[in-house]
Amino acid sequence: MKTIYLKELKLTQKTLVIWLVLIVMLTGFAAIEFIVLKDAMGEIAAMAESFPKIILILFGLNGVRVDTPLGAYQCMVFWTNLLAFFYAGFSGIFAVSREERFGTSEFLFSKPYKRSAIIWAKIGAAVTNLFVFSLTVGIMSYLCIILPLGDLSITGVHIITTLGIFLTQVVLFSVGIFISGLAKSYKTASLFTMLTVTAFYVISFALDYIGTMDFLKVLTPVSYFNVVSVSENGLSPFYILLSLIIILAGCFMAIRFFERKDLCNS
Template sequence: MKAIVFKELKANRKGLSMWMFGMLFMVAIGAAEYGTVVENSESIMSMMDAMPRIVKVIFGMDILPVYTPLGYYVCMYLWYSMVAFAHAIVLGATIISKEERDRTAEFLYTMPYSRKTIISGKIIAAVINVLCMTIFTFLCIILTLVSQMNGESIMPLILTTMIGMFFAQMLCLAIGLFFSSLFNYHRTAMSMAILFFALSFVLAIVIEFVGNIEFLNFLTPFRYFFAPYVVTNGISSVYLLLSLFFTGVFVFLTYKLFEKRDIHC
């Protein structure tokens, strides 16, 4: 299995680097705008007051004042999580079935390894990729954004949100793996993963905008560790357990479905 893990890490290093570059770009944009937002807090607030509430909800400006260090970070966290979650679910949808896409499945699945061993190696490599993405995001935020925030230490809160992001990424990864094992063709699995990601984001916006349908939070990873609530109340044990439960269920289904699936070479 160790050989499979290292093979997958090597095969995915280019893709991971591209996603990390996207995250760095997102964090850098936020860091570059922070000083402007703080210096022009009064005009920013008057502009926000004139915005429709749905716009403020979409951009994460509806709960905490965006001109404060914590409020600005919470606003940007939504965009960081979009990149991180997209990476996780796309990785899950591709890491198992990419051999079918590249027409190399016959070589891999005729090696002296069971399908279960191959899948396990791929999942371990995917988890390492997700962990690297989370650590990289945390370091980027610390080096570019937090370094500008004088007078208020929000490092513990950022670390807490990063932990929540990791568990949400794991759920997205498991959902991507499930789609990859459920559908016979790589393009279908990828399309369903992207559709789920888009619908999850829209549902998260609707839940926040409506305000009294929080019971639907379990349907979207964006709401499991919602940054404004995490920085106020910490990580919810309920959603932590739910994320672990659903991650385990989707991984279990991945094993069961893929062992019965026809491999298209």
């Protein structure tokens, strides 16, 4: 199992690096933008107040004042989450269905290991990659947003926000691997995962727009640890518990599907 885990880390290294480069580019660009526009942030925030609410929601400005260090950080988290969450969803697809796509299923699953052990090793490697991804987001956000803006008082918020990103990523990963267990092909699994993560965002935007139905946020993992609510109230114990339930249920169900699935002849 350890051998498969390490091999999986090596095989997914290139993909992870590509996504991390995107994160570095995004946060680096944001740092330059915030520094250049620092003196004009007050005017930008005042102008944003006149925008329709739906525009504010779509650009991560709902309830956020970009002329404050905390507001600028919250806005940046919204954009990094777009990359983080789609990467997490597709990590679930890539974990096992990759073997079907590239025709290596027969070789891998003929090894003297239980199929469940192989899949658990792949899950472990994927979660490790997600941890590295979240850690990189946290470090880059600190270096490129918090330090340039000069307000270290939001470091505590930054830490719990990063933990929230990681938990959400693992939830979406478990959804992705669950879908890949159900789907008959890599292409179908990829399509449904993209649509599912997009649907989560659409539901989140709709609930933010309505603003009076917070209890429905259980339907969309991308809202479990919303950066604004986490900044104000910390990580919700209810959503932490719900996330763990979804993660365990998604992974165990996926393993059951893959144990019954004909991978060698797909």
